[in-house]
Amino acid sequence: MRLNKYQDSLLVLPEDDANRQLAVGFSVNLNVKENAIQVLNEVGGWSKAVDSLEKTYSHILRKYTKMRIVLLIDFDQRDDRLAYVQQRIPDELRDRVFILGVQSEPERLKASLRKGLEAIGESMADDCANDTDEIWGHVLLNHNRAELARMIRTVKPFLLE
């Protein structure tokens, strides 16, 4: 694995193929440092993403203390989704686990923006690098504001140009 697990790095765990494509777009953006991010295989659902975090990636995060992970999941219009997932994160890992996603599902975002998912992912990376919210300010994404800000604070120094 090219990712240096002993240095600051970010894993992205997408719940499905659509979120994977968002993550791919983010990772190929040239503002994102190539060797600081790895997009994992999609796991087939938001609850499976949480299960994977508990059963697999918690172990990895405990072993590699500079590694972070972001779960890219659909919120399915549920206001309680973030809180539910957060309460399943082990306390000692909470500051290195982030939960982001589309308020409904990526396909709706794609239809609204009339852009491909990879292109949307690239724009997300541009926003993060440039401190803008052209994409993240969209009605289907702006619920991520606090969590995104928390993530950017910690990952920007090693992830973004």
Next chain:
Amino acid sequence: MPSALLIGKNGAGKSTILSALKLLKCIGRGDNRNSQLVSPKDFSAARTEVPIRFEIEVLIQEKRYKYSVSLELPEGFRELRVLEENLQVEGESIYSREQAQVTLAAQKRAAQFLVDWHLIALPVIQEQSETDPLHIFKTWLARMIILAPVPSLMTGESQEETLQPNQDGSNFSEWFSGLLSRYPAAYKRVDSYLQTIMPDISDIQNELIGRNAKSMVVRFEKNGTYLSVDFKDLSDGEKCLFLCSVVLAANEYYGPLFCVWDEPDNYLSLAEVGHFVKALRRSFKDKGQILATSHNEAAIRQFSHDNTFFLDRKSHLEPTLSRLLSDINIQGGLIDNLILDEISL
């Protein structure tokens, strides 16, 4: 679309696309005898009564070039002959041809002349200058990089220099030498890429082993201890990583290039495939274009539906169809659908 992926079942037609591009590259490099480029067995479903047509449309320096050539095998002929050939730029004809008759469009009047119909005209028409569309297009074709490396043929030995890599990578060291000879600063790019995947790499030497012969040696270093390894003794996967480093450097220093890599995931460890493909995609993002084929799910996952073409055909006697995945209704995960053979056109 700076990068794109072709996927599909075995026999869907991915390699045929590469063969067609290789033919066009050969034309760009000056090969123009029909019999050297195409044979009667290349006719689709052995239907020699239907002409073979090659067509390519490319954007070069923001101008749209469209080139086509059709070849036929009339009854009684042993060698294919040119039926039609055309080059247009932004919709305006540069030249057109019907059988032996070539019409060259000039600014004020057209010129007509004959070319042996067993020869492709593009390589033989005289270019006026380096800004001549003919020159620009031929150069673009000739510089195409088509790769399907066979690492066992990459020996690290060279007697010449070139900027034209062979499809199988067998002249990799000639390409490496040619790149550094013309663009010495390219070593920086080669080294920076290799350092990310082989942190213990120290340098690459091209040692003189004979009058005109050189052999590549790779040096590794850890804690002040050095190890020299002949390039030919590197693993197949490592050789492919070196090949990738030169591709990236070539695109940066004498690009933009159009690179086609057949199954770049071959020979690579599972941990390496994703990063390798992502590095290629990122390198060609702002300059050049890369087209890959793959059956490997780790490689496939580095692309999205907006830049992945699915190729399919119902039988060997039917034409290959292709469509972007984003234009196909796929229920569930892409990889699962591919494994279950649930996608068809």
